[in-house]
Amino acid sequence: MKIGIRLSLLSALIATALTASPLGELGARRPPNILVILADDLGIGDVGCYGNDTIRTPNIDRLAAEGVKLTHHLAAAPMCTPSRAAMMTSRYPARYGLVPNERLETVVIPHISSRVALPLDEVTLATALRAANYTTALVGKWHLGMYCNLFGESCPGPLKHGFDTFYGIPVTLFMEFRGPHPFWVFDLEKPGFQRLAFTWLLSVVSLAFAKKKLKWSLFTLVFLLLLTHAILFVFWFFTAHVGLDKGSLWGVSNWLHRAANSRIFRQDKVVESPIELDGLSQRLAAESRKVLADFAKDDKPFFLFHSLAHVHTPMFNAPNRERASKHGRYGDNIEEMDESIGTVLDSLKEFGLEDNTLVYFTSDQGGHLEAIDDDGQRIGGHNGLFKGGKAQGGPEGGIRVAGIYRWPGHLPGGAVVDTPTSLMDLMPTFLDLAGLPPLGELVPSAANKDLDGQSIADLLMNGDRSPPQERIMIHHCRQAIRALRLVRGDHIYKMHLAKVKWFEGSTQCGWGHTTGCFCYGDKFHLDISHAPELYDLAVDPYEDKPIDPETKEYKEIVDFLRMYLKNWQGSVHYPDPPMSNMADVMWRPHHQPMCWHC
Ligand SMILES: *[C@@H]1O[C@H](CO)[C@@H](O)[C@H](O)[C@H]1NC(C)=O
């Protein structure tokens, strides 16, 4: 106990000494290492230190006990690709179009070979930190586009956005990766296959007939038969495996989806295909441990982005982790995820890096409420009492996520901050805490870019004792604006402009692993019939009691936010999204990387 007190006193003293040192000295001191751990689709209600008392997440809980826990932490989108893009760039993804438009059903980058990616003139945290002489590494999921060359000969992906090294998953995990799926498909009930069968018959008969009439040699006949079959095979392949009618959202059959995308990359090359799911979590953690061991030998500061495969569907575990939790397969996945976080955090300690490493943990979005496995078991997250979930646009459950910052001796331990913060605050906050120059100075090409995130370094160091600065956050669905949040004095207003129509008696839309209350298009439950709904989350966190539209407060806030919105839309240009072109999003065989060494 005494030692503990002495240690924390000592670290407080060091912290004061460091913060008090003049700027010149700050520049000379080695900036902290940075470790970002990002969970996938983790619900805020799935974590012990956020109030779940039946699930075991001791490692995340320890991080919170030693750091600052953010209770009002928000993702910029309830969907992987745009949320991750926003986190990495500190900018709304609508600003650079890494969101589909209304016409497209595909909501994320579906294929390694898709020609959509985070634009190269966007500056990521990795690019910024590399400019500040950090060594940078990504282990795990990327999902911001792979930029494959012709024939997939190289797919540099994250290496184009500031990472020195990459080991991991180029897109995301998809249910189809579980496999195996049938390759030989020939369904004579479908017109495509009927045409194919007819063409085959016709070709064989005409070749046989032509041989007789034209007196071809046997060699000519065999050659022409082989050629015909090769051509027909290609037609068959496309009929069987490519197209929007193949039973999956991704424009390809389940077989092709797994064959083309279930891959692990090292740098710009495929090293594993298909992905061996069982034990993947442990392998990623082991990779990060190796990376940290290398970093420890170097005297440059480092940035490691450990982007977890869990707890996205499909569910998988190392064999010994099965049925370990009280919450079925999903709970097992949570606990395995926590264990792998433990491995990475323990490696920091093992290599003597813990004290000078700033750790940040969060999730790209809230839990997927609709997700169920083939046997009907729920395999989606739990968003506590917040309404709604993944894919829904404005509803809180899809964007309110866990968020923890830890930096021993510099940030208080066991602190809680209730002021609204964003995943987009990451880059400005890190640069600030690390004593680095602002983004525009580090990367001159970023100087003219407006950031939507802001430094919360002060909040992390001093807590939210003093009233927060006024702040407005916009909640998009693709490029449409669905809700606005206003932090003003003691109030946290949230105005919904349009809301998803939930299924009766729930805050979700049915069941299925690609089902969701998608927040766009007429067939997706969009209810825009009402006047804006306004809540004050400071007193009504779960949005149960909308503020009466007849009150002065309602009129004042709604008018203010509407005016803000009008100005925003008049001054901020959202380009036509690259993801709106189906030909770019689709599987592109001529950009498909192969696995030559698997
Ligand atoms: C804890 O998480 C599990 C898994 O998502 C969920 O089923 C359960 O309801 C949660 N418990 C609480 C108290 O939030």
Ligand SMILES: *[C@@H]1O[C@H](CO)[C@@H](O)[C@H](O)[C@H]1NC(C)=O
């Ligand atoms: C990075 O290193 C270069 C060369 O040593 C140096 O000139 C530059 O100031 C460093 N940048 C930062 C932000 O420390």
